[in-house]
Amino acid sequence: MCNQSIQAPAASFVEMEVVHWLRQQLGFHVPSGYTTVTEIGGIMTAGGCLSNTVGMMAARESLFPGSGLTGLPVVASKIRRASGHHLLACVAYAGDSRSMRIDNLHDIGVVLRKNKVWFHVDACHGSQLAFSRTHRHRIRGIEEADSVTIDPHKVLWIPYMCSFALLKDPKSLANISTNSDLILKTQWSLGQITPCVGSKAFDALKLWATIKYFGRSGIETLIDTRLALTKAFQDEINRHTEVLLLNETDINACMFIFMPQSLHQGSRISAEDVEKLNECNLFIKTSILESGDALVHGFNLNRCSHHLLPEDKVVYVLRTINGNPLTTAGHLEEILDTVVDLGHQFYSNEEE
Numbered sequence: 443m444c445n446q447s448i449q450a451p452a453a454s455f456v457e458m459e460v461v462h463w464l465r466q467q468l469g470f471h472v473p474s475g476y477t478t479v480t481e482i483g484g485i486m487t488a489g490g491c492l493s494n495t496v497g498m499m500a501a502r503e504s505l506f507p508g509s510g511l512t513g514l515p516v517v518a519s520k521i522r523r524a525s526g527h528h529l530l531a532c533v534a535y536a537g538d539s540r541s542m543r544i545d546n547l548h549d550i551g552v553v554l555r556k557n558k559v560w561f562h563v564d565a566c567h568g569s570q571l572a573f574s575r576t577h578r579h580r581i582r583g584i585e586e587a588d589s590v591t592i593d594p595h596k597v598l599w600i601p602y603m604c605s606f607a608l609l610k611d612p613k614s615l616a617n618i619s620t621n622s623d624l625i626l627k628t629q630w631s632l633g634q635i636t637p638c639v640g641s642k643a644f645d646a647l648k649l650w651a652t653i654k655y656f657g658r659s660g661i662e663t664l665i666d667t668r669l670a671l672t673k674a675f676q677d678e679i680n681r682h683t684e685v686l687l688l689n690e691t692d693i694n695a696c697m698f699i700f701m702p703q704s705l706h707q708g709s710r711i712s713a714e715d716v717e718k719l720n721e722c723n724l725f726i727k728t729s730i731l732e733s734g735d736a737l738v739h740g741f742n743l744n745r746c747s748h749h750l751l752p753e754d755k756v757v758y759v760l761r762t763i764n765g766n767p768l769t770t771a772g773h774l775e776e777i778l779d780t781v782v783d784l785g786h787q788f789y790s791n792e793e794e
């Protein structure tokens with residue numbers, strides 16, 4: 443689909459319309475008409491990593507126009523210094539990969555605009571809130587970012603690959619367009635503005651079909667339902683004496699650990715206890731995975747802020763991402779019961 447006149451003409455236009463639809467959800471300006479791909483204001487990429495890279499490429503071109511071709515000039519006046527480092531751009535999270543924290547996008551944006559620093563938001567996860575009138579306020583300020591990464595393959599039920607880099611000012615995209623002879627230079631050749639990609643599959647169709655099938659309000663309902671269920675799960679965890687909730691977030695993820703009652707003495711647990719606790723939670727994660735009943739994610743967290751956990755110790759945490767619309771409160775309760783049963787099993791095996 444690299445060229446509308448020789449391959450699939452409709453595919454290019456579907457991709458461009460999907461980009462506009464996403465721009466609209468974020469609150470970015472949507473051009474009423476466009477005559478070249480460089481006016482679209484966003485591109486589809488293979489994933490969040492590449493979309494974030496596109497944001498950084500645009501940041502660099504904005505600070506050093508033409509440097510993509512000529513290399514970085516050393517112009518001291520253009521290099522702002524922050525704590526001794528060159529400040530090219532600031533990346534904020536609307537849902538980081540682990541705790542799903544959402545940064546204060548509005549306040550960060552105000553400071554960055556004042557200092558003329560490129561503002562990129564990794565909203566791979568948090569962009570789902572843009573579809574919800576109830577939850578949208580949590581990502582207030584995203585519409586002022588210079589570039590934003592959105593991953594429908596993470597949050598909108600779309601199979602891989604489906605990620606987008608959106609640029610507030612569509613002209614920024616023109617700045618990172620390629621001059622490569624490998625890419626056709628025709629009016630609607632999307633390869634001209636997509637780094638590392640010439641021809642590509644009709645992946646936009648997946649999102650386009652989802653929009654057509656559910657509509658804007660159907661998507662909103664699914665997301666609101668998912669977030670309400672996640673909140674109910676968090677409340678349930680909080681009621682549970684042996685499971686500690688480790689994040690409060692509006693996103694569809696709960697991060698928690700099993701901790702037996704014997705360790706709830708009010709003060710931070712010892713390094714030795716953390717080690718055993720980590721083994722226990724790894725055992726819980728592996729056992730659930732092997733059972734095939736559910737997928738509970740597990741990973742090491744470097745700094746875990748909970749009054750019962752030492753700050754300087756790596757803690758192995760569990761996480762559920764509530765993405766499947768068929769998930770019910772019953773499923774989540776079952777997961778919690780299983781976590782507790784397996785936790786008890788681990789500690790009683792240890793005692794034997």
Ligand SMILES: Cc1ncc(COP(=O)(O)O)c(C=O)c1O
Binds near residue numbers: 492538540567605
């Ligand atoms: C916040 C965030 N950004 C970027 C990425 C990378 O996304 P991808 O795997 O689609 O490249 C991830 C992956 O989980 C992520 O959680």
